[in-house]
Amino acid sequence: MREGEKANVKAFEEAAPVRRPAATGMPAVRLVVADDHPVVRFGVKNMLMSEPGFEIVAEAEDGEEAITQTLEHEPDVLLLDLQMPRLPGLEAMRAIMSKSPRVKIILLTSTISTQQIIEALQIGARGIVLKESVAGDLTESIRAVTSGDYWIGGERVVNLLQALHGLMAKAAAVPERKTFGLTPRELEVVQCIVEGCSNKDIAKQFIISEETVKRHLSNTFDKTGVSTRLELALFAISHKLVAPID
Known part of the structure; x- marks a missing residue:
């Protein structure tokens, strides 16, 4: 971690006290937050801990650590950055789904193609949240996926097959740039x-x-x-x- 990032995180931690989930009569949703940027991790963690019903059980700063922490803590939800060092988000998700299919994964990303959304859903993702929309969508997306639905395109999706058909039609109408399989x-x-x-x-x-x-x-x-x-x-x-x- 860069010295500047360390200082920023330390300053944020000192300025913003962590609030524990309030008692709601329901078990808290247990989460692992995986993102290679410490300021993003802290921001997501602080936002969720200020809401009742969420508990952050672990953090990860790369794809391999995301796998390790998820398999060790068995959270209800993994918030996984799509572009992670050491192992990309989609590859980490494949590994996790093969060993712990119960965990619900929400991908966090700055940008994602239609084809990547289709691939992520086929692997087992339950939601995709753009980082620019985290403040407005994250808590609602978590509640959607923990209740059994999906979160795609900024809204709750009940019928995944219908959503996939729509995405595939969109992908066929607008051919994706050929990338030769490069991540x-x-x-x-x-x-x-x-x-x-x-x-x-x-x-x-x-x-x-x-x-x-x-x-x-x-x-x-x-x-x-x-x-x-x-x-x-x-x-x-x-x-x-x-x-x-x-």
Whole structure:
């Protein structure tokens, strides 16, 4: 964690006391919060703890830790960032669903494609909440999924099959950009390569280790069939995988 982030989190913790869930006659919803940004984790945790009926039992800062904490604490709900270091959110969700299918997973994300929504729901996600809508949607989405429904597109969904049919029709009408199976984080790394960044620069930008950067590059080379950074940059530009460089 960067020094500035540590200071911000410490300042927030000192300024905002944690309130425990009030007694409501019903067991509190037990949650694990998994996001690689500590300020986001604290904000979500503080918001939920200010409401009655929620209990944060653990936190995680990467995909692998999300799996470990979820399997250890067996929460009712896992709030999982889609773009996580070490293991992307969808891959972490696959691992969790194979071992603990009871947990209800709500994905938190800044952006998500229609195809990713379909894939997430097929894996077992119960909800998708955009981070820009967390303040207004999060508590309602948790209550929706714990009652057996889904939360998609900012609203409660009862009939998942009907929602999936609608999403698939939308995906067919607007073809998704071909990404060769690259994850959102791998596409971000490719963008950095095109911009001429070193592994150290990329690691610093995304707050991950250089070993993780090397792993992303190795996966990207395998998926695109290239073997050097230059070939990857040329491949990315020719296939419009990255934003144009000014």
